[in-house]
Amino acid sequence: MAETIGEAMDAGWDISARCAWGRREGLKSVRERNWRHSIDLVTLVATRGRDFPLARLSERMRCPVCGSRRIAIAYLPKPQPRIMTMRRSTP
Numbered sequence: 587m588a589e590t591i592g593e594a595m596d597a598g599w600d601i602s603a604r605c606a607w608g609r610r611e612g613l614k615s616v617r618e619r620n621w622r623h624s625i626d627l628v629t630l631v632a633t634r635g636r637d638f639p640l641a642r643l644s645e646r647m648r649c650p651v652c653g654s655r656r657i658a659i660a661y662l663p664k665p666q667p668r669i670m671t672m673r674r675s676t677p
């Protein structure tokens with residue numbers, strides 16, 4: 587189990603972030619945008635350093651759509667085809 591972003595990069599992990607804003611609002615939050623995107627680990631390591639703990643990643647992120655700091659991060663030790671199909675292809 588990797589504990590830093592450097593270890594996760596070496597292990598070939600796939601990390602995706604999702605906006606969790608509005609989840610606590612209950613039923614009213616049905617219309618949330620569900621922003622979700624995979625994170626480029628190499629870029630992260632290059633900017634934060636290998637020793638940056640995975641556990642603190644969510645604190646450092648903001649939703650690019652609504653600016654919320656409520657970001658949920660999914661750690662996928664190995665990319666799976668089912669996950670790949672859910673990705674948005676952005677130019």
Ligand SMILES: [Zn+2]
Pocket residue numbers: 605606607619621649650651652653654
């Ligand atoms: Zn958001």
